[in-house]
Amino acid sequence: MTELKNDRFLRALMREPVDVTPVWMMRQAGRYLPEYKATRASAGDFLSLCKNRELACEVTLQPLERFDLDAAILFSDILTIPDAMDLGLYFAEGEGPKFRKVLRTAADVSDLRVPNAAVDLDYVMNAVSEIRTALSGRVPLIGFSGSPWTLATYMVEGGSSKDFRHVKKMMYATPEVMHELLDKLALSVIDYLNQQILAGAQVVQIFDTWGGVLSGEMYAEFSLKYMQKIIAGLIREADGRPVPVILFTKNGGQWLEQMADTGADALGLDWTITLSDARARVGSRVSLQGNMDPCVLYAPAERIRAEVKKLLAEYGTGNGHIFNLGHGIHQFADPEHAKIFIDAVHEYSAQYH
Amino acid sequence: MTELKNDRFLRALMREPVDVTPVWMMRQAGRYLPEYKATRASAGDFLSLCKNRELACEVTLQPLERFDLDAAILFSDILTIPDAMDLGLYFAEGEGPKFRKVLRTAADVSDLRVPNAAVDLDYVMNAVSEIRTALSGRVPLIGFSGSPWTLATYMVEGGSSKDFRHVKKMMYATPEVMHELLDKLALSVIDYLNQQILAGAQVVQIFDTWGGVLSGEMYAEFSLKYMQKIIAGLIREADGRPVPVILFTKNGGQWLEQMADTGADALGLDWTITLSDARARVGSRVSLQGNMDPCVLYAPAERIRAEVKKLLAEYGTGNGHIFNLGHGIHQFADPEHAKIFIDAVHEYSAQYH
Numbered sequence: 024m025t026e027l028k029n030d031r032f033l034r035a036l037m038r039e040p041v042d043v044t045p046v047w048m049m050r051q052a053g054r055y056l057p058e059y060k061a062t063r064a065s066a067g068d069f070l071s072l073c074k075n076r077e078l079a080c081e082v083t084l085q086p087l088e089r090f091d092l093d094a095a096i097l098f099s100d101i102l103t104i105p106d107a108m109d110l111g112l113y114f115a116e117g118e119g120p121k122f123r124k125v126l127r128t129a130a131d132v133s134d135l136r137v138p139n140a141a142v143d144l145d146y147v148m149n150a151v152s153e154i155r156t157a158l159s160g161r162v163p164l165i166g167f168s169g170s171p172w173t174l175a176t177y178m179v180e181g182g183s184s185k186d187f188r189h190v191k192k193m194m195y196a197t198p199e200v201m202h203e204l205l206d207k208l209a210l211s212v213i214d215y216l217n218q219q220i221l222a223g224a225q226v227v228q229i230f231d232t233w234g235g236v237l238s239g240e241m242y243a244e245f246s247l248k249y250m251q252k253i254i255a256g257l258i259r260e261a262d263g264r265p266v267p268v269i270l271f272t273k274n275g276g277q278w279l280e281q282m283a284d285t286g287a288d289a290l291g292l293d294w295t296i297t298l299s300d301a302r303a304r305v306g307s308r309v310s311l312q313g314n315m316d317p318c319v320l321y322a323p324a325e326r327i328r329a330e331v332k333k334l335l336a337e338y339g340t341g342n343g344h345i346f347n348l349g350h351g352i353h354q355f356a357d358p359e360h361a362k363i364f365i366d367a368v369h370e371y372s373a374q375y376h
Numbered sequence: 377m378t379e380l381k382n383d384r385f386l387r388a389l390m391r392e393p394v395d396v397t398p399v400w401m402m403r404q405a406g407r408y409l410p411e412y413k414a415t416r417a418s419a420g421d422f423l424s425l426c427k428n429r430e431l432a433c434e435v436t437l438q439p440l441e442r443f444d445l446d447a448a449i450l451f452s453d454i455l456t457i458p459d460a461m462d463l464g465l466y467f468a469e470g471e472g473p474k475f476r477k478v479l480r481t482a483a484d485v486s487d488l489r490v491p492n493a494a495v496d497l498d499y500v501m502n503a504v505s506e507i508r509t510a511l512s513g514r515v516p517l518i519g520f521s522g523s524p525w526t527l528a529t530y531m532v533e534g535g536s537s538k539d540f541r542h543v544k545k546m547m548y549a550t551p552e553v554m555h556e557l558l559d560k561l562a563l564s565v566i567d568y569l570n571q572q573i574l575a576g577a578q579v580v581q582i583f584d585t586w587g588g589v590l591s592g593e594m595y596a597e598f599s600l601k602y603m604q605k606i607i608a609g610l611i612r613e614a615d616g617r618p619v620p621v622i623l624f625t626k627n628g629g630q631w632l633e634q635m636a637d638t639g640a641d642a643l644g645l646d647w648t649i650t651l652s653d654a655r656a657r658v659g660s661r662v663s664l665q666g667n668m669d670p671c672v673l674y675a676p677a678e679r680i681r682a683e684v685k686k687l688l689a690e691y692g693t694g695n696g697h698i699f700n701l702g703h704g705i706h707q708f709a710d711p712e713h714a715k716i717f718i719d720a721v722h723e724y725s726a727q728y729h
Contacts, residue, residue, distance in 0.1 A: 295589075
C-alpha cells in the first residue's frame with residue numbers, strides 16, 4: 024500500500040501528537056456541492072450512484088479537491104445492509120429512504136437473511152478499493168455503517184419516522200423479536216465493516232443516528248450493547264496500523280461514559296454537548312470528534328471563525344480532538360463557508376498542539 | 377372559588393407530602409380518544425375547536441371522565457400567540473401547523489406587534505374560565521404556553537422543521553434580530569400566562585419543545601434566558617395559593633441545573649433522562665414531572681405496569697414527583713392502556729409516600 028502522506032486524523036484518533044487539529048465533515052460528499060449534483064444527475068438515482076464504483080469514487084474525492092480535508096469518507100448509504108436483506112430500498116423524491124418490505128412480526132424477522140458482505144455488498148467493497156487507490160495515500164479513508172438500532176428503525180418503520188412507534192412497539196411489546204433483529208444486524212455490520220477494512224478502509228465509524236430517541240436503559244440494552252458487540256468483532260489492525268473505530272450516537276450526550284466503555288477509540292459528538300464537559304467526562308479514555316452545529320455555516324465568515332475558535336478553546340491543549348460538524352453538512356450550506364470553516368480549524372488550532 | 381377536592385398535583389409541585397403520586401398526561405385531551413374525534417368533527421377544524429369555549433371545555437374534561445387523573449390541562453394550541461400576531465396560523469392535513477406569513481428579515485420582526493392577551497386571545501381566557509367552572513374543584517387546571525424559542529422556530533420556519541435552518545440562520549447570522557423577536561415573544565407569553573392565571577389557571581407549564589436542538593451555550597442565550605424572564609414576570613399566587621410553574625425542555629437533559637435556576641417549581645422530563653439521576657442533580661430544588669416514554673403504551677398491560685413500578689422506584693421515597701409521559705400521548709395509543717398506566721401510578725406509588 025502507498026505511504027500515507029497526511030496521518031493527522033489517524034494520529035488524533037489514537038491520541039498521538041499532531042501539528043494542527045484534523046478536520047473532516049460528515050456528509051462532505053453531498054448535495055451542497057454543485058459538482059456532486061452534476062455527477063448524481065449523470066448517474067440517474069441516488070442508489071445507482073452508490074452502486075457505481077467509478078462515480079462513488081468520483082464524488083468521494085470531490086470535497087478533497089476543494090478543501091484541505093484530513094480524511095475521506097466512503098460515499099454510500101447507511102441502508103445498504105437492509106437493502107442486501109431484500110427489503111427493497113428506494114428513495115421517494117423529497118421523502119427520504121423507503122422500503123418496499125417492512126418488518127413487523129416475529130416471522131418477518133426470523134425470515135431475514137444475514138447477507139454475505141463480500142458477495143451481496145460487493146459494490147461497496149469495489150468502491151472502497153477504488154477510492155483507496157485513487158487517494159494514493161493523500162488522506163485516510165473512513166468506512167462506515169449504520170448501527171443495528173438505527174438500521175432497525177428504518178426497517179420496522181419502513182422509512183424515516185418522527186415517533187418511532189412501530190419499532191418501539193416491537194421493542195417494548197416483543198423485546199425477544201427486537202433482539203433477534205438486532206443480533207442479525209450486528210452480525211451483518213461486523214461482516215460489512217470487516218470487509219470494508221479488508222478492501223482498504225483505514226478507520227470505521229458507526230452511525231447511531233437514532234439511539235438518542237431511547238431512554239437510558241433502552242439505549243444500553245437495544246443500541247449500545249450491539250455496537251459494543253460490533254466493536255469486539257472488528258479487525259483492529261491493517262497495513263501494520265491500528266484501524267480506529269468512531270462511535271457516534273446523535274443526542275447521546277447523556278451516555279458518553281457508557282459509550283467510552285465500548286472499546287471505541289473515539290466518540291462523535293453532536294453540538295448539544297459542551298466539548299469541555301465531554302473531555303472532562305471521557306477525554307482520558309477516548310478521542311472526541313465534533314462538534315460544530317452545521318447551521319453555523321449559514322452565518323457570515325467572521326461568525327464561523329469565532330465559533331471555530333470557541334470550540335478549539337473548549338477542547339483546549341493536547342491530543343485527541345478531531346474537528347467535525349455535529350451532524351452532516353446541510354444541502355443548503357455554501358461551499359465557500361465550508362472552506363472558511365476548514366481553513367479556520369487549521370489556522371487557529373496550531374497553538375493548542 | 378370552589379374548594380379544591382384533589383390537590384395532590386399542587387402539593388407535589390410544592391414538594392409537600394401526598395398520599396399517592398399524582399399523574400396526568402401531556403396531550404391527554406386528544407386524538408387517541410374517540411369522543412375527542414367526535415367533538416372535533418362537530419367543530420369543523422382544529423382551530424375552531426380551540427376557539428369555541430364550550431367545545432374546548434368539553435374536550436378538556438373528556439379524559440377526566442375516563443381516567444383518574446390528578447390535573448386537567450387547558451385544551452388549546454401552542455401557536456395561539458403567533459396567530460394573534462397576525463401570522464395566519466392554519467393546519468394543513470397531515471402536515472402539522474403552518475403560517476401564511478413567515479418571518480425572515482429584521483423588518484419582519486420589527487413590524488411584529490405584541491398582542492394584548494385579554495383582548496386578542498380572549499377566546500383562550502374564556503375557555504380557561506369555562507373549564508375552571510366546569511371542573512368545580514375536582515382537580516386543578518393547568519394553563520400553558522410555548523416558550524419564546526419554540527414559538528420562534530415555527531414563526532421563522534413557517535411550520536414544523538427538521539433542521540431549523542432558517543431560524544438558526546437568523547440566530548447565528550443576525551443574533552440581534554433573533555433577540556428582538558424573542559423579547560417580543562417573552563413579553564407576549566408573560567401577558568398570556570398571567571391572563572390565564574387571572575382567568576383561573578392554577579398551574580402553568582412552559583413547553584420548550586425545541587430548546588433541545590440548540591448547543592448548551594445557545595440554549596442558555598436564546599431559550600432559557602427568555603423562560604427565566606417569563607417566570608420572573610408571572611403572577612405566582614392566586615386564591616391564596618401559590619401558582620406553580622413547570623418548565624419542560626424536550627431533550628434538555630444536559631441542562632437540568634440551569635433549568636432549576638430559573639425559579640421554576642418543577643421541571644418536565646422526557647424519557648431520555650434517568651429519573652434517579654435527575655433527582656440527584658436537581659431534586660432538592662425542584663419537583664420533577666415525568667417521564668415514561670409514550671411508546672410504552674403500545675406494550676401489553678404487564679409491561680406498562682412494570683415500567684410504572686420501575687420509574688416509581690427510580691424516583692424513590694419522598695415528595696416532589698408528578699408522574700407523566702415524557703411527551704404527549706400518541707394518537708394511536710389505546711385509551712385502555714392509558715387507563716392501565718394511570719391506575720398503576722396510583723396503585724403502586726402509595727408505598728413511596
